[in-house]
Amino acid sequence: NAGVMQNPRHLVRRRGQEARLRCSPMKGHSHVYWYRQLPEEGLKFMVYLQKENIIDESGMPKERFSAEFPKEGPSILRIQQVVRGDSAAYFCASSPLAGGTDTQYFGPGTRLTVL
Amino acid sequence: AQSVTQPDIHITVSEGASLELRCNYSYGATPYLFWYVQSPGQGLQLLLKYFSGDTLVQGIKGFEAEFKRSQSSFNLRKPSVHWSDAAEYFCAVGARSGYSTLTFGKGTMLLVSP
Numbered sequence: 001n002a003g004v005m006q007n008p009r010h011l012v013r014r015r016g017q018e019a020r021l022r023c024s025p026m027k028g029h030s031h032v033y034w035y036r037q038l039p040e041e042g043l044k045f046m047v048y049l050q051k052e053n054i055i056d057e058s059g060m061p062k063e064r065f066s067a068e069f070p071k072e073g074p075s076i077l078r079i080q081q082v083v084r085g086d087s088a089a090y091f092c093a094s095s096p097l098a099g100g101t102d103t104q105y106f107g108p109g110t111r112l113t114v115l
Numbered sequence: 116a117q118s119v120t121q122p123d124i125h126i127t128v129s130e131g132a133s134l135e136l137r138c139n140y141s142y143g144a145t146p147y148l149f150w151y152v153q154s155p156g157q158g159l160q161l162l163l164k165y166f167s168g169d170t171l172v173q174g175i176k177g178f179e180a181e182f183k184r185s186q187s188s189f190n191l192r193k194p195s196v197h198w199s200d201a202a203e204y205f206c207a208v209g210a211r212s213g214y215s216t217l218t219f220g221k222g223t224m225l226l227v228s229p
Contacts, residue, residue, distance in 0.1 A: 004158075006158075033216060042121075042205055042219035042220050042221045042222050043159075043205070043207075043219045045216040045217065045218070056216065059216075091159065103149075103161060103164060105161070106160075107158050108157060108158040109158050111156075
């Protein structure tokens, strides 16, 4: 059973460009969480999605950031008009259920660098 | 709001020595508690978790953690550290009700000296 897949692993963008980060959850998992890790910081929750639904986006910046988890295909975190402050590692996690007892399994992350 | 404090940013331990990494949390009730490890440039791997029952939890790679409700702590321990344990360690809490997003501490970087 493959783990959580994220691609690309590294992404370089110039200021003003768009960044698209992809996350394929583990097989059988229908819950996806995105976290951001800034340098020398812990991970911060951004958004929680189930198939075709955003359940909680309370950690997502109000502008330029969006996320989706379509019925088919990976979850996408999209950052429009990137700025230097968006440089960070973005991690996706998945779980089979939504309950608190359910362990979240993390992908290897996408490291975004904005020039 | 829940929060996690890992008071030690860096810790250096000699190979073969014992290890304790501290974690204190703030939460209205008893949360779910986790320890994750992150090697450089890698994702997070779950070491162990506490949901209920025995307050001493065993994990992978010889790690254990003890939940102490009175101290709001969930410290990670290992009796004998190996050089391969050098990594960053994150403590996290999750809510017991509804869905559970995780709140992480800032991490403790473990360095292992020969």
